[in-house]
Amino acid sequence: NAGVMQNPRHLVRRRGQEARLRCSPMKGHSHVYWYRQLPEEGLKFMVYLQKENIIDESGMPKERFSAEFPKEGPSILRIQQVVRGDSAAYFCASSPERGGQNEQFFGPGTRLTVL
Amino acid sequence: SQKIEQNSEALNIQEGKTATLTCNYTNYSPAYLQWYRQDPGRGPVFLLLIRENEKEKRKERLKVTFDTTLKQSLFHITASQPADSATYLCALKAAGNKLTFGGGTRVLVKP
Numbered sequence: 493n494a495g496v497m498q499n500p501r502h503l504v505r506r507r508g509q510e511a512r513l514r515c516s517p518m519k520g521h522s523h524v525y526w527y528r529q530l531p532e533e534g535l536k537f538m539v540y541l542q543k544e545n546i547i548d549e550s551g552m553p554k555e556r557f558s559a560e561f562p563k564e565g566p567s568i569l570r571i572q573q574v575v576r577g578d579s580a581a582y583f584c585a586s587s588p589e590r591g592g593q594n595e596q597f598f599g600p601g602t603r604l605t606v607l
Numbered sequence: 608s609q610k611i612e613q614n615s616e617a618l619n620i621q622e623g624k625t626a627t628l629t630c631n632y633t634n635y636s637p638a639y640l641q642w643y644r645q646d647p648g649r650g651p652v653f654l655l656l657i658r659e660n661e662k663e664k665r666k667e668r669l670k671v672t673f674d675t676t677l678k679q680s681l682f683h684i685t686a687s688q689p690a691d692s693a694t695y696l697c698a699l700k701a702a703g704n705k706l707t708f709g710g711g712t713r714v715l716v717k718p
Contacts, residue, residue, distance in 0.1 A: 534709055534711055535651070535696070535708040537708075548705055601649070
């Protein structure tokens, strides 16, 4: 039973380019969460999705960032026109039940570096 | 405003001793609180969940307490081992089902 998978593990982009981060939740999990972690800081919630629906995007910047979780395929976090401040580790987590009552299973993260 | 605070200073402890970490929160009324472990370069791993009506929860060498009056949770690692060295995060379920994490406390267990 594979865990949460994220790819790529490392992504380098130049300012102004687009970054696409992928997350495949654990088998049987239909809830996906994206978090951002800056160096030496805690995890910050970005967005919570269920299949084909965005449930809560209150932590996601309104511009340049978007997320989706299609009926088929992985969840995608897209950052358009990246800036240096977007450099961070982006973690995806999944859970089988609604909300945060149950544990969340985290992926290994994607480390984005913006040059 | 809502805050979750953990001691940002690293905790250095001798192998075999008990490590105690603190998680304080303000302006929350959480139904439960979770603790996670994070190793460098990896995603967090769930350790324990404690509900508001539970005073204490144990799992092997780990013990968590939850005092809703003090708005505090304590996380204990008994008989600590060098393999316990990691960053430990507490998390609360905030409004809308998302988890809000504290900044984490780094623990270093010396042999």
